[in-house]
Amino acid sequence: MARRVEYLCNSCGYTYTSIDEIFWIDETGQVNIKPLVKSTSAESSIAPVKGFFAKYYCYGCQKFVNKFIIYKKSPEMDDGEIIQMIEDSSDDSKIIQFDDEFQRCIECGSELASKADYSFALDTDDEFHIGEDDYDFSAGNKFKFAGIYHGYFCSNCKKQINKFVITENNANFTDSEIKAVLNEHTNDLTIFIRRDFDICPDCGEEVYYLNQNSTCPKCRKDSLTVVGHMMVD
Structure with missing residues (x-):
């Protein structure tokens, strides 16, 4: 309908x-x-x-x-x-995108299924939160940036891929600044950033x-x- x-x-x-x-x-x-x-x-x-x-x-x-x-x-x-x-x-x-959960392995090109999906946010006190059941991820005005995380693992290459979809960027961080924060909390694993607004x-x-x-x-x-x-x- x-x-x-x-x-x-x-x-x-x-x-x-x-x-x-x-x-x-x-x-x-x-x-x-x-x-x-x-x-x-x-x-x-x-x-x-x-x-x-x-x-x-x-x-x-x-x-x-x-x-x-x-x-x-x-x-x-x-x-x-x-x-x-x-x-x-x-x-x-045209703007052509694959759904957020679509991801290919950057090594072998195989299509990967998302293994984990969490909300994440960096709050105004510079505390990073991801997938916490008791945390309010809907209170957007207290975030510097926030979004949805999709985690992937390629069994062929034994490689973890972390994909972060940014839905709020109240602090107007650059991609480099966002990646620097994310790297601190993801053990320097591969990171992709995609924003929810379109250009x-x-x-x-x-x-x-x-x-x-x-x-x-x-x-x-x-x-x-x-x-x-x-x-x-």
């Missing part, structure tokens, strides 16, 4: 409609983008590649950017092949998902308000 929301700018009359969408690549290599309803859910379930789809807006370029997040793929399909299919599907600007592939500015209270893309004088909402199935 897809959620359809209509927005309006009261200052200039700009309208925008969003709807929950998915995408899949069928056996012929065609990229399909459709609302998440019963029929499309059934069709995508047998596709070799499927994922989430969303439109983001770049205020720098004043245009929409399509985002594809791949969360299921056939083992026979190469990552680069999938990316190329999506890139070739249209001339629109426009054309101008390098941050892109945004338009919703209630987003600045109007047209006049930039007022915020969008919800004028219609319904569920579609």
